Amino acid sequence: MISLNVNGKKFKVEVPPDTPLLWVIRDNLKLMGTKYGCGIGECGTCTVLINGKAARSCTIPVEQAKGKKIVTIEGIPEDHPVKKAWIKEQVVQCGYCQPGVILQVTALMAESPKPDAAKIIGKMNDIICRCGSYPRIKKGIKTAVQISRKEGQKT
Amino acid sequence: MKTSISRRDFLKGSLAAGFTIALSLTPSGFQLLNASDKKDLDTFKPNVWLQVTSDDWVTIAIGNSEMGQGVHTAQSMIIADELEADWKKVRVIQGGVADGFKSPLLKSQITVGSGSIRGFYEPLRKAGAAGRAVFLKAAAETWGVPEGECTAMLGKISHVKTKRTLSYGQLCAKAAKMDIPKDPPLKDPKEFRYMGKPMPRVDIPIKVAGKAVFGTDVDLKDLHHAVIARPPAYGARVLTYDAQGAEKVPGVVKVFQIPQGIAVCATSTAAALKGREVLKITWDKGTLPDMDNPSIEKTMMADLDRPGAKVIGIGDAQKALSEASLKLEQTYYVPFVAHATMEPMNCTAHVQGDRCEIWAPIQAQTVTQGLTAKIFGFAPEKVQVHTTYLGCGLGRRARPDFVFEAVGISKALGKPVKLLWTREDDIKYDAYRSAMTHRIQAGLDGQGRISGWNHKTACVSILKGINPAAIKNGVDYYCLWGLWDEDNSPHWNDRIQYEIPNLYIELNLTDLPIPVTPWRSVQNGPNAFPIECFIDELALKAGKDPLAFRLQNLQNNKRAKRVLETVAEKSGWGKPLPKGMGRGVAQHACFGTWVAQVAELSVDAKSGRVKVHRVVAAVDCGPVINPDPLVAQIEGAIIMALSTTLKEEVRFAKGGVASANFEDYNLLRMDETPEIEVHIVPSTDRIGGIGEPGVPPLAPAVANAFFNATGVRIRRIPLTPARVVEALKKG
Numbered sequence: 094m095i096s097l098n099v100n101g102k103k104f105k106v107e108v109p110p111d112t113p114l115l116w117v118i119r120d121n122l123k124l125m126g127t128k129y130g131c132g133i134g135e136c137g138t139c140t141v142l143i144n145g146k147a148a149r150s151c152t153i154p155v156e157q158a159k160g161k162k163i164v165t166i167e168g169i170p171e172d173h174p175v176k177k178a179w180i181k182e183q184v185v186q187c188g189y190c191q192p193g194v195i196l197q198v199t200a201l202m203a204e205s206p207k208p209d210a211a212k213i214i215g216k217m218n219d220i221i222c223r224c225g226s227y228p229r230i231k232k233g234i235k236t237a238v239q240i241s242r243k244e245g246q247k248t
Numbered sequence: 249m250k251t252s253i254s255r256r257d258f259l260k261g262s263l264a265a266g267f268t269i270a271l272s273l274t275p276s277g278f279q280l281l282n283a284s285d286k287k288d289l290d291t292f293k294p295n296v297w298l299q300v301t302s303d304d305w306v307t308i309a310i311g312n313s314e315m316g317q318g319v320h321t322a323q324s325m326i327i328a329d330e331l332e333a334d335w336k337k338v339r340v341i342q343g344g345v346a347d348g349f350k351s352p353l354l355k356s357q358i359t360v361g362s363g364s365i366r367g368f369y370e371p372l373r374k375a376g377a378a379g380r381a382v383f384l385k386a387a388a389e390t391w392g393v394p395e396g397e398c399t400a401m402l403g404k405i406s407h408v409k410t411k412r413t414l415s416y417g418q419l420c421a422k423a424a425k426m427d428i429p430k431d432p433p434l435k436d437p438k439e440f441r442y443m444g445k446p447m448p449r450v451d452i453p454i455k456v457a458g459k460a461v462f463g464t465d466v467d468l469k470d471l472h473h474a475v476i477a478r479p480p481a482y483g484a485r486v487l488t489y490d491a492q493g494a495e496k497v498p499g500v501v502k503v504f505q506i507p508q509g510i511a512v513c514a515t516s517t518a519a520a521l522k523g524r525e526v527l528k529i530t531w532d533k534g535t536l537p538d539m540d541n542p543s544i545e546k547t548m549m550a551d552l553d554r555p556g557a558k559v560i561g562i563g564d565a566q567k568a569l570s571e572a573s574l575k576l577e578q579t580y581y582v583p584f585v586a587h588a589t590m591e592p593m594n595c596t597a598h599v600q601g602d603r604c605e606i607w608a609p610i611q612a613q614t615v616t617q618g619l620t621a622k623i624f625g626f627a628p629e630k631v632q633v634h635t636t637y638l639g640c641g642l643g644r645r646a647r648p649d650f651v652f653e654a655v656g657i658s659k660a661l662g663k664p665v666k667l668l669w670t671r672e673d674d675i676k677y678d679a680y681r682s683a684m685t686h687r688i689q690a691g692l693d694g695q696g697r698i699s700g701w702n703h704k705t706a707c708v709s710i711l712k713g714i715n716p717a718a719i720k721n722g723v724d725y726y727c728l729w730g731l732w733d734e735d736n737s738p739h740w741n742d743r744i745q746y747e748i749p750n751l752y753i754e755l756n757l758t759d760l761p762i763p764v765t766p767w768r769s770v771q772n773g774p775n776a777f778p779i780e781c782f783i784d785e786l787a788l789k790a791g792k793d794p795l796a797f798r799l800q801n802l803q804n805n806k807r808a809k810r811v812l813e814t815v816a817e818k819s820g821w822g823k824p825l826p827k828g829m830g831r832g833v834a835q836h837a838c839f840g841t842w843v844a845q846v847a848e849l850s851v852d853a854k855s856g857r858v859k860v861h862r863v864v865a866a867v868d869c870g871p872v873i874n875p876d877p878l879v880a881q882i883e884g885a886i887i888m889a890l891s892t893t894l895k896e897e898v899r900f901a902k903g904g905v906a907s908a909n910f911e912d913y914n915l916l917r918m919d920e921t922p923e924i925e926v927h928i929v930p931s932t933d934r935i936g937g938i939g940e941p942g943v944p945p946l947a948p949a950v951a952n953a954f955f956n957a958t959g960v961r962i963r964r965i966p967l968t969p970a971r972v973v974e975a976l977k978k979g
Contacts, residue, residue: 187590225883
């Protein structure tokens with residue numbers, strides 16, 4: 094049995110310890126917001142937060158996530174500045190990569206609440222969006238920063 | 249306003265009576281499974297798309313697939329506008345499979361060819377207007393007043409004189425008993441309430457919440473997970489494999505051979521993947537074991553030297569060339585590229601006796617249902633198809649090979665099965681955008697007008713995998729789009745736009761075992777690249793500015809000229825650029841839409857790195873339904889096309905595919921994304937498509953900008969650093 098803390102809830106799963114966290118989140122916990130994209134940590138589609146940092150759940154054995162705080166897209170509140178900005182700026186096209194993108198941005202803003210262009214590209218280059226929503230991701234981040242500042246809310 | 253498909257709704261809708269969700273297979277298209285509290289509602293359902301209930305909700309079912317292009321929103325806007333519905337009381341759901349959802353243009357329920365708006369604009373307007381007409385009549389009859397005194401507005405009919413109103417919900421019961429007009433009066437476009445205004449997409453909130461159900465997210469009771477081990481080379485057959493070893497992996501339930509390879513079924517995805525790793529399969533060599541990139545390029549270049557099928561001959565191109573005052577000949581190559589949708593191919597299927605249920609991200613419902621029935625011997629009505637959200641489509645999901653695999657596995661296993669293609673499967677076993685070679689010869693008259701054009705091209709047949717009967721005398725028009733198309737084509741204007749009095753086109757279908765299929769804009773991209781690069785070379789030969797030369801040879805082409813003039817103005821064409829920068833232009837028309845683009849770039853000669861700084865696009869697609877997703881489509885098309893221009897080329901080795909994942913099949917990321925400006929040209933001409941036409945002009949605009957910056961012509965993409973360094977060295 095492996096104990097996990099996901100979105101503030103405790104789960105116990107019986108899986109081999111080397112199972113990628115992604116598949117535990119999806120197949121065992123049925124949190125389908127976290128998506129499979131490449132399985133090798135190249136595209137960022139499977140991104141979750143582990144202890145506040147963006148992490149590729151497809152390459153992390155579930156064992157290594159034991160006792161850590163995991164946040165998936167379902168754990169980000171609907172009124173979170175990034176989610177609000179994503180709707181306001183109509184960032185999404187097909188949307189498959191966007192849960193990972195949103196978590197990547199959430200981690201970025203937690204680290205630097207007002208990221209400059211270089212910082213944004215540095216972090217966001219870890220993700221791939223085949224629809225080409227990159228210009229709107231940039232716009233979305235700017236708006237999320239504004240919303241976040243206005244609300245004085247921690248991101 | 250609400251939208252489907254959320255996971256919760258999806259499961260409830262599919263598996264149990266519950267929340268409202270569209271289900272398929274009724275002849276009328278969709279059937280609402282009503283929750284218990286909705287049982288007593290009166291319902292008015294004038295057509296396949298529309299249902300109005302006495303709780304004042306308007307439910308619109310969309311037959312096209314939502315893959316991020318915003319079709320659920322745009323089509324609903326057309327209906328809601330003509331219906332005079334209150335958008336706040338509109339919910340949009342994914343429809344099932346129905347004849348009514350078949351495209352009047354494409355004669356199939358299918359989301360391809362940038363056809364959802366250009367194909368459905370009139371029918372959807374009529375569908376909404378029919379509802380409005382019936383409500384007007386119902387209200388007039390109820391009140392005993394002339395219909396002409398009644399007005400429809402935001403879900404209500406009013407009789408101003410007597411200050412009476414009835415809501416659409418209140419009129420439902422009466423409306424349901426009335427005849428539906430076939431040709432209801434349509435609004436004057438000046439009265440449009442939603443069309444032409446930027447409306448937020450209905451599918452975005454649920455996608456941002458992470459609750460949208462894509463194919464991979466379908467979950468069923470007792471669901472099994474399957475992956476397939478596939479051949480390393482085209483045509484390779486299994487010699488031996490270790491089923492027992494794989495079945496020892498905890499969670500693996502069954503391992504068996506299928507036509508596509510070896511299927512591993514398990515109780516979890518991770519177990520299926522582990523099982524696949526220990527299959528120890530030995531394969532034979534396949535059909536063309538020496539095939540690799542150089543051999544492919546050689547084959548396709550050689551195809552330009554053997555006689556091909558005549559596509560079209562207008563005037564006498566040979567004579568015109570021999571008499572031309574200036575002549576030019578060039579050869580081009582565009583490689584194979586993969587779709588690489590972020591959601592890899594996948595399908596959930598459940599075969600039970602004589603019936604089959606499918607949940608999948610698909611672009612082609614009619615074909616998926618029909619072929620599944622045919623292949624497995626089901627009655628078509630026993631094949632129930634649920635379309636999920638699509639994690640990008642790009643044409644790949646109109647090819648339902650992955651559905652047939654899932655159905656076959658479920659049938660063999662006797663369980664509901666979710667088949668997942670891993671990223672490696674998705675890249676290695678894609679049906680690609682075919683590579684193409686081109687040789688163009690053209691001549692100019694004394695005034696710098698094109699007098700003759702002789703074009704020979706080679707391409708792997710696309711129709712071979714879609715509709716082989718449509719290949720006539722060696723001509724596969726899918727290979728030719730952007731260069732030529734048949735008369736009365738439902739694809740609209742996919743022919744070379746330039747005014748060429750003597751034109752000859754010849755095609756050779758290349759014989760290679762590589763599967764190909766439409767890829768966003770089909771071969772418009774690989775045809776626009778040589779045409780628009782060559783036009784630039786002709787302009788130089790004629791001593792003309794590339795823009796002026798294009799306008800001169802498009803004199804009677806109002807829409808092409810309009811987008812070129814707009815893009816020239818908005819990009820500052822002709823104004824000096826900083827040192828080291830280059831600017832290039834290209835135009836193309838496909839699927840009824842004209843697009844011109846100007847690219848600005850710089851080249852680092854030492855590293856060979858090309859940096860595209862800015863792309864300006866002008867678009868004439870006729871009337872605009874939803875402007876913001878339109879801009880997003882052009883932005884996305886430019887980025888995807890830039891990815892193929894700078895980076896993408898499938899690597900082949902030993903008769904199979906060597907590319908495997910994003911580490912060696914690179915896609916464009918944020919750092920290489922240029923500033924993009926999209927200008928919509930106001931136009932009341934025929935409405936065109938928007939999903940694809942942004943792709944074709946980009947590669948030639950970049951290649952032409954590269955020449956402008958370096959003085960070196962590019963006749964082969966992608967412009968990888970190594971190739972750029974080599975090209976600059978050659979000069």
